[in-house]
Amino acid sequence: ILAVVVLALATGRFAYKDVGKALLLTLGMAAIIELTPLIVLIITQQSYSADTIPPFWLLATSPPASDQQRFTSILDGLRMFLDNPVFGSGLGAYLAGQKSAPYIIIHSTPVWLMAELGLIGLLAFAAPTLRIVQLEAPRIKIDPVSGILILMLLAIGMMSVVHEML
Numbered sequence: 395i396l397a398v399v400v401l402a403l404a405t406g407r408f409a410y411k412d413v414g415k416a417l418l419l420t421l422g423m424a425a426i427i428e429l430t431p432l433i434v435l436i437i438t439q440q441s442y443s444a445d446t447i448p449p450f451w452l453l454a455t456s457p458p459a460s461d462q463q464r465f466t467s468i469l470d471g472l473r474m475f476l477d478n479p480v481f482g483s484g485l486g487a488y489l490a491g492q493k494s495a496p497y498i499i500i501h502s503t504p505v506w507l508m509a510e511l512g513l514i515g516l517l518a519f520a521a522p523t524l525r526i527v528q529l530e531a532p533r534i535k536i537d538p539v540s541g542i543l544i545l546m547l548l549a550i551g552m553m554s555v556v557h558e559m560l
Contacts, residue, residue, distance in 0.1 A: 482512030
């Protein structure tokens with residue numbers, strides 16, 4: 395919904411009808427996702443138990459230890475980056491430094507790139523993305539696809555800050 399509003403404002407084609415459609419589609423998809431386990435249970439005539447599909451809201455939660463591991467991996471990645479800021483510690487260095495399974499990855503794409511590939515590696519990934527934004531931003535008013543492309547890159551960039559996306 396936010397993407398539709400931002401794109402509409404950026405292109406100067408704001409229409410409540412389009413925002414309403416996006417809202418209805420979003421609510422419809424959320425309802426389908428939430429109701430699918432219930433429909434499966436009704437069709438198969440089972441009762442809810444640990445062996446059945448949990449509702450969507452249960453899938454969206456994670457144990458507190460997961461958050462702690464995420465933050466620890468990001469801090470460890472930043473420490474690795476400070477040790478070798480220009481070229482990084484080498485691809486796979488974070489996993490190689492772990493003593494035993496279960497192995498944990500750095501849960502941030504920019505931090506992972508900086509830790510293992512340094513500023514040079516980060517720029518190798520960031521430069522093409524910034525170039526696309528530079529070329530497409532002036533075209534937003536004439537071509538809405540340019541706005542969609544920039545929003546997609548922005549969404550991927552935002553998600554990659556707290557998830558490993560590559």
